[in-house]
Amino acid sequence: MVMVDIDDIRAAAKRISGRHVRTPLLPWPLAGSQVWLKPENLQPTGAFKLRGASNAIGVLSDAARASGVVTYSSGNHGRAVAWAARQYGIPAVVVMPDSTPAVKVEGVRVLGAEVVLVPVAERERRAEDILAERGGRLVPPFDHPDVIAGQGTVGLEIAEDLPDVDTVLVPVSGGGLISGIAVAIKSLRPQAKVIAVEPELAGDLAEGFAAGRRIGWPHEWTARTIADALRVPLVAELTWAHIERFVDEVVTVSEDAILEATARLAISARIVAEPSGAVAPAVALIRPEVASGRTVAIVSGGNVEPSLLVRVLTEYAT
Amino acid sequence: MVMVDIDDIRAAAKRISGRHVRTPLLPWPLAGSQVWLKPENLQPTGAFKLRGASNAIGVLSDAARASGVVTYSSGNHGRAVAWAARQYGIPAVVVMPDSTPAVKVEGVRVLGAEVVLVPVAERERRAEDILAERGGRLVPPFDHPDVIAGQGTVGLEIAEDLPDVDTVLVPVSGGGLISGIAVAIKSLRPQAKVIAVEPELAGDLAEGFAAGRRIGWPHEWTARTIADALRVPLVAELTWAHIERFVDEVVTVSEDAILEATARLAISARIVAEPSGAVAPAVALIRPEVASGRTVAIVSGGNVEPSLLVRVLTEYAT
Numbered sequence: 316m317v318m319v320d321i322d323d324i325r326a327a328a329k330r331i332s333g334r335h336v337r338t339p340l341l342p343w344p345l346a347g348s349q350v351w352l353k354p355e356n357l358q359p360t361g362a363f364k365l366r367g368a369s370n371a372i373g374v375l376s377d378a379a380r381a382s383g384v385v386t387y388s389s390g391n392h393g394r395a396v397a398w399a400a401r402q403y404g405i406p407a408v409v410v411m412p413d414s415t416p417a418v419k420v421e422g423v424r425v426l427g428a429e430v431v432l433v434p435v436a437e438r439e440r441r442a443e444d445i446l447a448e449r450g451g452r453l454v455p456p457f458d459h460p461d462v463i464a465g466q467g468t469v470g471l472e473i474a475e476d477l478p479d480v481d482t483v484l485v486p487v488s489g490g491g492l493i494s495g496i497a498v499a500i501k502s503l504r505p506q507a508k509v510i511a512v513e514p515e516l517a518g519d520l521a522e523g524f525a526a527g528r529r530i531g532w533p534h535e536w537t538a539r540t541i542a543d544a545l546r547v548p549l550v551a552e553l554t555w556a557h558i559e560r561f562v563d564e565v566v567t568v569s570e571d572a573i574l575e576a577t578a579r580l581a582i583s584a585r586i587v588a589e590p591s592g593a594v595a596p597a598v599a600l601i602r603p604e605v606a607s608g609r610t611v612a613i614v615s616g617g618n619v620e621p622s623l624l625v626r627v628l629t630e631y632a633t
Numbered sequence: 634m635v636m637v638d639i640d641d642i643r644a645a646a647k648r649i650s651g652r653h654v655r656t657p658l659l660p661w662p663l664a665g666s667q668v669w670l671k672p673e674n675l676q677p678t679g680a681f682k683l684r685g686a687s688n689a690i691g692v693l694s695d696a697a698r699a700s701g702v703v704t705y706s707s708g709n710h711g712r713a714v715a716w717a718a719r720q721y722g723i724p725a726v727v728v729m730p731d732s733t734p735a736v737k738v739e740g741v742r743v744l745g746a747e748v749v750l751v752p753v754a755e756r757e758r759r760a761e762d763i764l765a766e767r768g769g770r771l772v773p774p775f776d777h778p779d780v781i782a783g784q785g786t787v788g789l790e791i792a793e794d795l796p797d798v799d800t801v802l803v804p805v806s807g808g809g810l811i812s813g814i815a816v817a818i819k820s821l822r823p824q825a826k827v828i829a830v831e832p833e834l835a836g837d838l839a840e841g842f843a844a845g846r847r848i849g850w851p852h853e854w855t856a857r858t859i860a861d862a863l864r865v866p867l868v869a870e871l872t873w874a875h876i877e878r879f880v881d882e883v884v885t886v887s888e889d890a891i892l893e894a895t896a897r898l899a900i901s902a903r904i905v906a907e908p909s910g911a912v913a914p915a916v917a918l919i920r921p922e923v924a925s926g927r928t929v930a931i932v933s934g935g936n937v938e939p940s941l942l943v944r945v946l947t948e949y950a951t
Contacts, residue, residue: 336657342677357659585674
């Protein structure tokens with residue numbers, strides 16, 4: 316297994332420069348005078364996923380890239396691959412479950428990618444079939460060193476902007492984001508803590524981390540959380556290897572805390588997060604003993620249904 | 634009259650560095666592939682005003698600064714002065730109308746400033762009385778070269794990040810922001826257009842600019858717009874001098890366009906703007922012939938009532 320290191324992340328930073336938004340750290344006084352947000356919801360596709368996708372495409376040779384890329388994702392990763400492929404001027408195919416809401420399908424199509432709709436269980440196989448028929452490369456959502464290195468640029472930027480950071484709070488689904496960030500932070504600021512955050516209702520990593528081995532949850536369990544980007548029920552082998560080695564702690568937050576944090580981010584930090592993007596800030600709000608010292612909370616994405624945003628604002632902020 | 638120049642703005646940038654958020658440019662595909670947002674709503678006080686306040690306080694000698702600062706404002710400028718004063722560890726007095734909503738009074742008090750509530754017509758006189766009694770310096774909201782130079786750092790950052798910018802869209806109230814930005818842009822990229830934007834219902838500058846002289850509107854007229862930070866009914870002499878010399882055009886937008894832009898910013902750019910902060914983006918959305926070439930629209934602030942945000946999302950985005 317090839318572990319990602321800080322040189323991979325530095326190379327990724329160079330590769331994606333100008334293709335992503337260099338997000339600033341935003342002071343978040345509501346959660347304390349030593350808390351900052353890293354607003355990855357401000358990426359043009361609305362989530363950090365752009366970094367990994369851009370790096371995975373950028374690292375290809377011109378010849379390999381020209382034959383295009385394929386991925387499977389109904390959410391932020393599919394959109395990120397479509398965006399990055401368009402920037403490079405190459406074709407992209409995004410395989411999506413036929414249950415995907417029309418608005419998300421359109422969000423990918425408008426970026427110029429071809430969308431293939433299939434029954435959810437057939438997603439990966441269909442992606443492989445397309446690769447076999449047409450050629451091209453697969454850009455997986457998290458289980459790949461180039462994707463992890465791209466996401467790690469978030470950690471590199473945190474260390475640049477706040478060299479004396481003490482705690483970094485990172486949401487976890489498949490584990491690509493936290494793997495990359497943990498490598499960057501532990502390389503540049505070894506004494507800082509990297510803390511993984513999950514919804515209680517999708518706490519597969521929390522259970523596995525406590526047990527010291529990779530533990531999967533049934534899809535039906537993780538499907539219960541409102542944080543729909545965090546429903547992957549098992550981290551990958553590759554991301555587990557990084558998490559086991561570099562992550563200090565895994566904490567979980569309630570659905571109520573996630574929704575409240577979504578509302579507070581909109582009013583007091585003036586950014587729109589999707590519930591999945593609010594789980595790390597939720598820890599800074601409600602568990603100050605975890606967010607100790609100079610703390611950065613990652614806001615991983617902001618693609619929220621307007622009706623849900625209205626609901627949380629009505630319930631928690633008015 | 635002392636005109637602000639690019640050296641003043643460069644000095645301001647050095648002075649406020651580390652005391653404000655260095656905001657990035659955000660691509661805004663909804664308005665076209667050549668439109669970017671400059672999200673000043675992400676400043677810790679929720680508006681660009683922090684820049685001018687920090688510069689006006691930073692420029693004082695240590696001895697002058699120690700005696701504190703005074704200002705009059707019910708809104709974003711009062712909050713900015715309170716924040717900047719706290720950063721410098723000096724006392725601040727903010728004179729506010731006794732009609733100011735409690736939540737805004739508390740927002741200033743929580744930053745450690747003393748709030749003095751007076752009938753609205755007595756604001757400036759009371760501020761002068763306090764200065765006469767206690768000493769200290771006045772930090773006016775826009776009618777001062779140090780404040781204009783501080784706001785001009787927005788323009789400097791735009792020219793750094795997008796050196797070939799063609800059009801910059803800037804909201805106008807008292808004129809401090811556009812004066813500073815226009816000086817920076819015309820110094821660094823003379824062929825770019827700087828366009829002022831007002832609500833139709835507070836179009837005093839549009840009328841004056843067309844007539845070639847400063848024209849004031851009655852308070853009752855400008856009070857009609859939902860964009861409450863843009864209700865100043867007459868630009869200052871100093872800001873007029875900058876606007877007359879450096880601004881290319883003044884355009885106005887309807888209340889409906891302002892509210893729609895507020896909703897679109899939340900959903901498609903994932904940032905929360907107050908209506909005043911959405912008037913420049915509104916032009917990019919609905920008047921593409923004005924937003925020509927590589928265009929930057931300033932999002933000046935994001936301090937919106939949750940109930941209003943709910944209303945615009947319900948009406949325009951669901």
